[in-house]
Amino acid sequence: MDEKQLNKLAERISAASTQQCRVKAVIWRRDPITGRQVLINQLRASRHFEVSSGKQPEEKRREDCFFCTGRTPSTLFYVDESGRVVIEEETKSLEKAKEFWEQQGRKQGNLPDHYALVGALGGITLPERWRARTFFNLTPGLGEEDGNCYVTAAHPAYHYRDLADMPPAIVDAVIASWQVLEKSALAEGRIAVPFINGGKRPESGQSVSCFHSQTYVMNPPALYLDIAERRKTEGCPVCEVMHNDQWKDLFIKRVGRVWIGAYPAPVRNFSFLIAVESDGSKCPARISDLPENVRMDLAESFRMVIQTYRQMFGEIPAYNIAVRCGDEVGHLHAEVIPKTRTNIPAGFEDATLTMALSERPENFAAIAREEMSAAACE
Template sequence: MELADLKRRIKASQFQQFKPKSLFRVEDPITGRIVLVSPNRETRHAEIHREDAGTTRKREDCYYCSGKTPSTLFYVDNNNKLKLLEETRSMETALASLKGKDKSKVSTYYKMLENMPSHTFPKERWAARTFLNLVPSLTDDPELSLVISISPADHYRHMHQLPKRVVSAIVVSWQAIEKLASSNRLVAVPFINGGKRAGAGQSVSCFHSQVYITKTPLLYKQIARRRKKHGCGVCSILRSRSLTVYTNREFKVMAHPAPVRNHSLLIAPRQCVPQLETIDPDAFADALKVSLRAIKSLTGVVPGYNVAVRCGKSIGHIHAEFVPKTETNTPAGFEEATGLTLVTEAPLKVSKLLRKLLS
């Protein structure tokens, strides 16, 4: 797939998004912390609510699995090849039906989605597809918010249950989006909000990933400065045998030595490389699947979790933080006052236990 083709496809489908100008940034004059204020985020569609934790919509009702989304930018097939395929239906017809109607409310667009016909996907088998987020709530021009969904046949599966080729297709999609971001001198920020549970942070019930294309975040700049002064922090963690949970031919899964939440893991390639295009998607997919399997073995359930992937020149060494969401890390007064993080599980104990559970 040529980069120019992808850019043309994005330009052609951007009008299908609803992008209210409600996002603004504020800086804390005391600490310098950046806060994003997005009233629109409160009105986004959500299939999962706290009162129905653990339940999901049927596959045929899922917006992503029925294709009630902006037009597909590209697919990844079962051989990790990117495909640009023309679809039999897109959102143009639905948007045309809204001419003359009030488009200032997000609810108008969600109503449009409900009334859209089912999507006809290509007959050719595919593992993942990428499209623009219908209602991006945390980006502004020239930034982009993209969604990567999986084949409808896998709607009910958690990440650790998916065939490795499907998770690998997610990684291949990240690689393509990173290349797009770099060409515009921006940064790709891939992440997964998983778990299909209340508090998981996702609004659609099937497994999926998102990628923001944005300017270099403040945290990335801080990581770059620390790396320049002290060397690669990721490499220093990977050298610890006692923190190692799992190893494959290219990646390591580590108990994070300074976790933001109990049982947080660090996933990184053994080689100190900055960009996703240099890594093997299958090896990364294997490490991601094993991480969730390890946490499920520990807790007995698939919890809500985040996978935050950091990559690019300012990061220096690709890595992902796998962060289970628990109630045990809610900051108390001292933590709020000092900015410290408190956890109750020692990382060395976590790594030892997870190694045993995976053996």
């Protein structure tokens, strides 16, 4: 994406910005006792949440889905059927939004009005076939002064599928969208934090049942700054896990330049580490710098680890994919965390901020190697 396209996207983002239900500022607080960082945004308690315990994904019909029916803020850009990123040019939804806010009694920042707004916009106006589209998160976690929150949703044809069963081209389109958002973030002097709440279960934080990802464009969080400081004195921790003999039993599989292993000290049992290996020059930090072939390998790796969960557990559990990228992190990687009921943090974890696990990551790596080998032979 060149400078002209970035400027065009920035204009589109600015024009659609009134469609988010924003608070001026959230509360960022560092716990004076434990040192942990907390973000407080009371607006989030009122957001729409269609995924509930015990429901199967088929119970939320595609025809009723907010994302699939286009009841969202205006499309900012999309990845078309050929894999090309297209900055949306339609203006009808922007004009409707302006007219909506000019109506008497309508108030930006009032959540019921924002839900009424997306219904009034008239739905999406994209070509019949596309792979992924990106729009503002209607109820963002960040305050107006902190950055922007985006959603990237797959085509409605894939409403009933989770990541494991998505065509590789669709997952690749989601990652290509992250690349665009990271470039946009860098132009603002911020970073991109992409993540997926998956499994169509509330334990992951997934609120809309069809597959989608989110990206927060923000200032570097405390964790990223801590990683940057440790890299200065201790070197790259991701390279250490991939190449140091101490961690060799964590390795599971390579997909091109993408390394898949068990996470060395996870917050939950059965967590994966997915990292992009260096091309021989330096650690790959920015997701926007990945060439298309490596991006496709990363997409396939994401699909593969969720397929492995299904083979292990008999179903896809709730899971989170936390992607860490950017200059502060220094080495692009993702932590994939299943939210199973056999590994729920309890009193000891809260008291000590130390995770108590029942499974050695090395044992999980051995199981995952067998599962992936068996799947490859089928």
